[in-house]
Structures are given as C-alpha cells and as structure tokens.
Amino acid sequence: MTVIPKQVPPVLEVEGLCLAYDDGTAPRRVVQDVSFRINPGEVVALVGESGSGKTTTAQSIIGLLAANGRVERGSIKLNGTDIARWTDRQLQTVRGARISLVPQDPGNSLNPVKNIGAQIGEIFRIHGALRPDEIDRRVISLLERVGLSEPELRARQYPHELSGGMRQRVLIAIAIALKPQLIIADEPTSALDVTVQKRILDLIDELRAEYGTAVLLVTHDLGVAADRADRIVVLQNGRIQEQGAASAVLAAPRSPYTRELLAAAPSFARPVSRPQSEVRSSPPGVEDDIVVVDGLVREFAGAGSSRFRAVDELSFRVRRGSTHAIVGESGSGKTTTIRSIVGFDKPTAGRIVIDGTDLSCLAGEDLRQFRRRIQLVYQNPYGSLDPRQSILQIVTEPLLNFGRLKRVDREAKAWAILTRVGLPEDVFARRPHALSGGQRQRVAIARALVLDPQVLVLDEAVSALDVSVQARILALLQELQSDLGLTYVFVSHDLAVVRQISDTVSVLRDGRLVDGGTVSEVFEHPRSAYTRELINAIPGQSRRAAA
C-alpha cells in the first residue's frame, strides 16, 4: 500500500454532504453530513449495509443521482473544483474522462444488442478522444490489458456470449479507457463467484498501481474492504460512523456499529467447532442418514445431439439433525442437485433416498405428499413471497394444500410458527412489501416449517441479506435445528458462512464432487486444488492473517 506525502492535494474531497430524495411530499434525507477525501492512487472503501447511503453517495460524486435525488448541502471537490451543483451538461465532460464507474451488476450493465468493441469504443467517440481509425486498435489493446483472451474475437462478440467475470473485465476496460483520476467501483464483485471476485479485485488493484488512479470502493463486505482499501469509511443510516486507516479501523474499531459489523461478518469469524456430540452419538450400524444421494446424474440436451452433464456421478450422505453444505460456483450443479432432492426434477440416473423413501419410486399424489417432509427456502426473499397475500395467508397456504385442518387450527399453527421465528404480531396482517429483507426471510422459513418437515433445503437463503441480518438469521436457523431436530441441506457460494454453520460439506465443480467430508477436514486439509483456491479467495485474509 502506498504512502502518500501530506502535501499532495486530494483527488476528491467531499465535505458536509447532505443528499435527499423527494418522495412527493417532504424531502427524505438519506445522506447526512458526510465528509471524506481520497488522495491520488489511494483506495478508500465506503462500507455499509443496505440503506446506509453508500451507493447514493457514490452516485452523487459522478452526478448520477436518481431523478428525484438532489444535493442539499455540502461540496464535492474534484481536484479542488466543486462539482456538486454542476449541470448535467457540465458533468458530461467529467464522466468517463476524469471519474469513471465500475458498476455492480455486470449481467445487465452492457447493452445486449451492441457488440463489445462498439461499447468500449463508444467512450472515445463520446469524448472525441481519438481519431476514428485509431479506436479499434485501442479497443483491442484495452481488452488485452484487462486480461481477456482473443481480444479480436471478444470485440465482435455480444454480452450474452461472455461470462459474468469477462463482462466485468469489459466494464473495467471502459472505466480505465480514458485514464481517469478516480474510479468508483460500486460493489464491483458482489454478483460474481469468489474466485472470479478475487481475480477482478486483483485486476483493479493492478491497474490502480499502474495508472496511479484513485479508487472509491463501495462495498457491503468488510472482508473485501480489509483486503483492498487503504482507508475505510463506515456508513450507517446516511451518517459516517467511523473513518480511518483500514488496519486501525479493523484492529481497534471505535464505534459500536463497526464492532457489530465485524462481529457479524462471517469472513472474520474464527472457525468454531460446532457441538457435534449429539449428532455423532448414534450407534454404528443404525441407518441414520436422512438424505442419501447415490451416483446422481442429470443430463440436459445440448446443441444438436450432444448431451450436457449438469450433475455427474454425485454421491453424499447427510446425517439426521446435521447441516450439510453444498458449495460451488455458478454452473457447478448445485441448483440441479437440490431440485432433484426436493423432487422437482427427475434425475437421469442415480438414487435419492430421503428418510427411507426412494424418490424415483414416487409419482403423482405420493410425490406431492412427500413434499411436506422436505421443504425449500429460496435465495430471494423479495421474489419468493406472493406480494398480494398477507403474511398470515402466506404461512397458512401450505396447510391448506396438505391435510384438512380447520381454519382456526390452521391460523393458530401459522401464528405459533411465525412467533417461533421471531416475527412481531403486528406484521402478521401486513403484506410482504412492508417488511424488511430479514423479516421476509423469516416468513419464508416459517412457511417452510409450518408443515413440520424433517429436512429443510436452504438455497443461498442468507446470501441476499446484510451481514448483521444474516448473522441473526443464521442464529435462528441453528436454534430451530437444535429445538426441532431439523436436518439442513445448505446451498451456498459463501465459504465463510458454510464454515460457520455446517457439519459436513460437498464441494462441487462442473457437476462433480471434488471434495467432501466434515468441515474441519475440508477446510483444514483440502484434497483438491480447487477447494484450496476457493478457500484462498475468501475475502478478509489479510485481517485473519494479522489476527
């Protein structure tokens, strides 16, 4: 990390910034009195949970606030010039040329109907920075610089032909094209797999060193901030809680909020050995594996007559009352595997036995009845709840589908389970949109539990949540497990979370099992190079190494 002498003027100086959104009646202030500065070549991380105002702050710096947002007070000085109240026309000369943006979601951040070369070349055309005949050559060299193979081919391809990591590299190429003084990276890797995340962050770091560009890194992940930033600014509810050198903030946080965040971040949690005594106490020889997956194969028809194997000879067992994690990056076959386990999808070959019932023998009504024994909690608590039903209706619906309970009994049961997952009574009559993300995920868990299942399949169930909320949901899941004797199949890409809550792990890659066993075996003595790579890619290494 570079040490900058004090006399160098900062690239960006934000002072007393107050931002508000006009919501019809009164302006709603979302950023309150925020001040920080970024020196040339420095990486400053803006850390906070959703609603902290970190993205709004970043948007205001590049002049891309939503139409109803505005700067109420304060200044944003770029090289000493206040741009906070510049018109759109003035800002157009700055955007792309002196401040650029690496966006959050590479999947939707490129125009689907224009090829890659045109989208990179565009920035030179907008700013008239190069002669037209030089643009193509520059585009190729940029593609090469951000580490894409076959740059000539890439320039002719369209976004849908590239993977998420490749698209993010293209967006980085656009961001560095005019050698700006400041790059705003707004959650640049949240949508990417961990190994890809590491490579993309390495690339940003490398380019920063090469061009001397300052970086404002907006992130919810303290681990990422710890690894990459020189200084950290912690935001909560639009106010700065704490700022300072990254090492100082992480080693000795002054604000209670930062301490809370650090405690909740799974990537900083020390490996804890879960009390596994009761799980392992069953006498040998007794069939106590509630989920048995044996030689599972699932093929899909590919182009022409070729077959694509999404899951290839996968076998694992889950003990009753334990948590088994399925870990893998996108395309590893996690989702296909759990769809087979819950009986949504028929495997091409192999056997799945849930609590003594062979799934391949089930069809029609038997299969439907089987579903009450194994329930699924989805990743997205925003999309998986019917927006037109009340919370109580959502949780009573499964009871309506199974069995003939009377209305009063159904509601009593739903009421009990909603209370059990820690939801206050006053939300029961509301609709999902009135609830926070964490509350919604509690509703989804309650809906799954209302049928008294033995196995709960959690598909990235905490991935979309803020760390502090995530920590509370994970605590709830552990409590429910020990009280109700539940078995969890926990699907996740986040190894830090997996390490925290599971007993056994299967690591999947390209549909194959590359590593498996207890958490301590897999994490401490990984057998495959891929597992080692995954573990090394967990953010927050620098701090764990220091601790």
Place this chain on the structure above:
Amino acid sequence: MSAYLLNRVGQALFVLWAAFTISFVLLQAMPGDAILIKFQNPDLGLTAQQVAEIRASYAADSPVFVQYAHTIGKFLTGNFGYSVQAGVPVSSLLAAHLPATLKLATLGFLLASVLAILIAFLSSLTPFASLRGALQSVPSLFISIPTFWLGIMLIQIFSFRLKLVPVINPGPWQELILPVITLAVPISAPLAQVLVRHIDDVMTRPFVGVARAKGANRQWILWRHVAKNALLPTLTIAGVLFGELIAGAVVTETVFGLNGIGGLTERAVGSQDAAVLQAIVVLSALAFVIINLIVDLLFPVLDPRLRTKIGAAA
C-alpha cells in the same frame, strides 16, 4: 435455424388453410347466394327453369364437400373462380383493385410508424414535464377517434374549408393524402403507446447508467442504446396491427371512394359474391401471415441473443 424456419412456414400454411376453410363454411352457411341475387331479379324475367340452368352451369347445387374440394383445388393452382356479379374472373378483379390498396396500406403504415416514433421519442427527449404529459396522451386520443368520422372531418376541413386538397379529379398522389392520414392515425396510437412504455422501461436498465457514466448525453443514449432495445418488442405489435390495417382500409376506401380492395369487399358483401369474398379472405390471411413471418425472421437479425451462438462463449 432451418428447423425454426420450417416450423414457422408450417404454421403459416396451417393459418392459411384454416382461414380458407372457416370462410368457406361461413359463406356456405349464409342464406341465399350471388346467383339468386343477380338472376332472380324480376326485371330480368327469367323463368325458374332458366335460373336452374344457370345454377347448374355454376355447379352451385352440388354437395358442399364436393364444392369445397373443387374450390380448394382451384385455389391451389391459382384459379380463384368467377365473380357472379361482375362476370369476370376474380383474379382480374383483384389485379384491378389491389394496387390502390397496397399503396394506401404501405403509406398508411409508414406514416403510422413515423407518427409513433415521433410521439415516443419527442416525449422522451423533452425537458418539460407538461409537454411530455401532453405528448403521451396523444395516443389515447388517436385510438378513440372513429376512422369514418376522422375521414369525413379531414375532407371537411382540408378539402372544403381550406381547399388544400382537391376532391374533384385529384392527382394520383393527391387522392392518397387524406386517406393515408385517416388510416395512419388509429394504427399509430398503439404503436406509440408500446414504444413509450418500452423506452421508459429500457431507460431504467443498468446499461443506460453505464452509458451515462461514460459521459453520454440524453440524445446519444436514446438513439444509440435505447432505440433498438425498445423497438424490438414494438415490432411484434407492428405485425399484429396489420389486421387493423386491413379493417381500416375497408372503411377508409369507402369514405374516400377509392377503388381498392376495401371498396371491392364492400360491394361483394352486398351482393353475396362468395368467390370474391373467399379470395379476399385468403389474400388478407396470406398478407397477414407473410408480414408476421417477416417479423419473426427479422428478430434474429436485430437481436444477437436470438442468433445461434458462434465460437467460444460462456
């Protein structure tokens, strides 16, 4: 790709056959027919015997399925039969009336597209909220105007009051001006509405934010990023609207006294000239099918995501 093409062509042929069969059954089911209307007229003074001979010469009383097989066989060879009323082959009637309608429909559709794009893009580019609101309410107004009323009003205002367009002996293009406007207005309304919705929708997509972060201004973003993405879904609507175009042409040609397929249809309905109506139905279905086939085939050309993947990816 070729499987896709075969599938689409197969569907198109099915639609044509269905249109032929349904219209044949409906025309058969109508009481009375063209021969009775033309020859039973007391002024002609034909005896029942003579009428029966004429009916026999047209094979009008043979069983329905024989007539069906006979007619479909003739259609397949391009023979549309004889018009009882006009006493000439249907194909020569069509040849005489088709060019005027083709001209009217093509120009009407082009004008409708231009109007729709103007309304949508102007409302998106204008910095004034009030003008934007006014422009966006234009489609609702357009769609509520009855075609015949609009035609009459245009003649009243532009021909009789302002005397801008002559009604007596207009030139070949002059006579098209008002009908084209009449036809275009109701077609442009749904097009504009769909376009406005999709432009607003595309404007909120993250790649538009990235384009703004590159320093692009609003016009640049609208033309180079939003336009193509918003036009794609509009294209589907354009294909479907072709049906409206045919219906609109019948009314418009009647109001303006144009000698096109619309006028021919109106007269054929009046005299129950089944052969003519049958040919018009099949012709309209053919045009409808071809337009939609073109739209379907155009999609992969305009949207790279629908092309078959070439080379390395994913």
